[in-house]
Amino acid sequence: MKVVLLGINSKYVHTNLAIRYIRGYLKKYGNIEAAILETSINNELPEILRDIYEAKPNFLIVSTYIWNKEYVFKLVKEVKKVLPFIKVALGGPEVSYNSEEVMNEFFEIDYIISGEGEESTLQLLTKGIEDVFGVYYRDGDRIKHNDSQESICNLDKIPFPYTDEELIENKEKILYYESSRGCPFNCSYCMSSIDRSVRYFSVDRVKKDLKTFLDRGIKILKFVDRTYNLKKERYMEIWRYLLDNYNGHTTFHFEISGDLFDEEAISFLEKVPDGYFQFEVGVQTTNPSTMALINRKNDLEKLKDNVLRIKENIHLHLDLIAGLPMEGYETFKNSFDYVYALEPEMIQLGFLKILKGTQISQEVDKNQYKYMNFPPYEVLSSSHISYSELLRLKNIEKVLDYYYNSGKFKKSVQFILGNFYEKNFNLYEELADFFEKNAYFKVAHKQTVIFNYLYDFYTEKGFDKIDVFLEYLKYDYLMQGKPGFYPEWYRKDKNKDVYGEIVKNLNFKTNREAYKKTEYEGFDYDILLNRAGRRELLFVYTKNGVEIKESNL
Numbered sequence: 001m002k003v004v005l006l007g008i009n010s011k012y013v014h015t016n017l018a019i020r021y022i023r024g025y026l027k028k029y030g031n032i033e034a035a036i037l038e039t040s041i042n043n044e045l046p047e048i049l050r051d052i053y054e055a056k057p058n059f060l061i062v063s064t065y066i067w068n069k070e071y072v073f074k075l076v077k078e079v080k081k082v083l084p085f086i087k088v089a090l091g092g093p094e095v096s097y098n099s100e101e102v103m104n105e106f107f108e109i110d111y112i113i114s115g116e117g118e119e120s121t122l123q124l125l126t127k128g129i130e131d132v133f134g135v136y137y138r139d140g141d142r143i144k145h146n147d148s149q150e151s152i153c154n155l156d157k158i159p160f161p162y163t164d165e166e167l168i169e170n171k172e173k174i175l176y177y178e179s180s181r182g183c184p185f186n187c188s189y190c191m192s193s194i195d196r197s198v199r200y201f202s203v204d205r206v207k208k209d210l211k212t213f214l215d216r217g218i219k220i221l222k223f224v225d226r227t228y229n230l231k232k233e234r235y236m237e238i239w240r241y242l243l244d245n246y247n248g249h250t251t252f253h254f255e256i257s258g259d260l261f262d263e264e265a266i267s268f269l270e271k272v273p274d275g276y277f278q279f280e281v282g283v284q285t286t287n288p289s290t291m292a293l294i295n296r297k298n299d300l301e302k303l304k305d306n307v308l309r310i311k312e313n314i315h316l317h318l319d320l321i322a323g324l325p326m327e328g329y330e331t332f333k334n335s336f337d338y339v340y341a342l343e344p345e346m347i348q349l350g351f352l353k354i355l356k357g358t359q360i361s362q363e364v365d366k367n368q369y370k371y372m373n374f375p376p377y378e379v380l381s382s383s384h385i386s387y388s389e390l391l392r393l394k395n396i397e398k399v400l401d402y403y404y405n406s407g408k409f410k411k412s413v414q415f416i417l418g419n420f421y422e423k424n425f426n427l428y429e430e431l432a433d434f435f436e437k438n439a440y441f442k443v444a445h446k447q448t449v450i451f452n453y454l455y456d457f458y459t460e461k462g463f464d465k466i467d468v469f470l471e472y473l474k475y476d477y478l479m480q481g482k483p484g485f486y487p488e489w490y491r492k493d494k495n496k497d498v499y500g501e502i503v504k505n506l507n508f509k510t511n512r513e514a515y516k517k518t519e520y521e522g523f524d525y526d527i528l529l530n531r532a533g534r535r536e537l538l539f540v541y542t543k544n545g546v547e548i549k550e551s552n553l
């Protein structure tokens, strides 16, 4: 029997963990060599159809998520046209809670593996269908399901998911890993709240796995544990191990609950090397009534104290969700400003999705939710927020990406906020309206153009202190790399030929090389100390970024 496990990722840099766990499990407990076929939704469907055809499997097992569901459904309709005798099975959260409905709609699907996939897939490939648990199957016109599969109690049974070749080939991609399954919390919109039991891989096993990633010099390893910091002794032991084995190259990403840390954990985190750990923290809302309705009890004071202590060396991604119950446009502004004041590396502004099986999907009428009938099932309006308000927030999300998450406008945006806005939200709201009015959202933009728009916005608003603002904007512009050209607003201060001196001082071989790799610029405002005064800086562009040197050539 030839088995292909198909993973269709949302981006090229992602990898699919689920199919790798299943591959290892089939090999170890069924002596079945399943092949992995991996692609992304950005690839043309005929190409993947061709790859499946050329692999000629008897059994195709497809991992189905919210981002690939439509792609998968289109694909399964085509597969049997070219391989009529193939058996097609789907698994994953997008088909686990409505399996019968999906099989009724798509006759090409022979099986749906509902819930945890390893043991059910093994049974499906090695036993008679009557003895298989956790799988929906066809019996003539009827769809049957024997019983649910029991979860694997001892997760250490599941082999390490990646082969050595994959670790070498994919070391620059994002690799995923889990040290636990399940979440004890009960957030009403989240699929992970459906099964609230939590199971763990043993700490020894986790350490062994992490050593493999560290030795291979993986760039980013994302823990997919739903809430990593649940059991203090355990998570601290793993972190201490990571600190003892710091390799200066790998970044570890964790989804954590920001208010669960105590003093010992925070003091430890303050010592972690800069950029070694990255945290994703789901704040979602700061509105007390909303928190109560979605079953989240964030301790906002504690979260704030913790975040402020670790943000210097831990990269933080803070998440918000628009469209939650009782969260209107006005209350959302407060949630935004709370998160913004914590100055995380990134603010992820998400929109509520109504997912099958979740508590919130039972509360659609109560909240007067209207939402999309197809993935990503996003809310379009509710009793507390209108479609036009949500569209405005979508625009804000885009300008937030340009002017905050990109990290490219740190000084110029900070200057605007510090001088002209009391609430940070209002700047992004006005920027979003400015983009909308000028139809800038309708076209893709080069980086320089985004700088030009900020200048245009500033002048259109009639803000004073333009001379100072332009010095900050120039500084941000130079931090992006050696300018290919100078925009109209750019006030070039240094025109004299200084490259002979730079060659001497920095050991470049030629003037040309010095010209390509540096920029010497003067500022009529001290942009580093934020006060009146003069600064002359030499920007040196290297493989690892920009170095700034004080200069007086």
Ligand code: SF4
Binding pocket: 183, 184, 185, 186, 187, 190, 191, 192, 193, 226, 227, 282
């Ligand atoms: S949102 Fe996070 S904390 Fe809440 S149930 Fe889902 S995984 Fe758990």
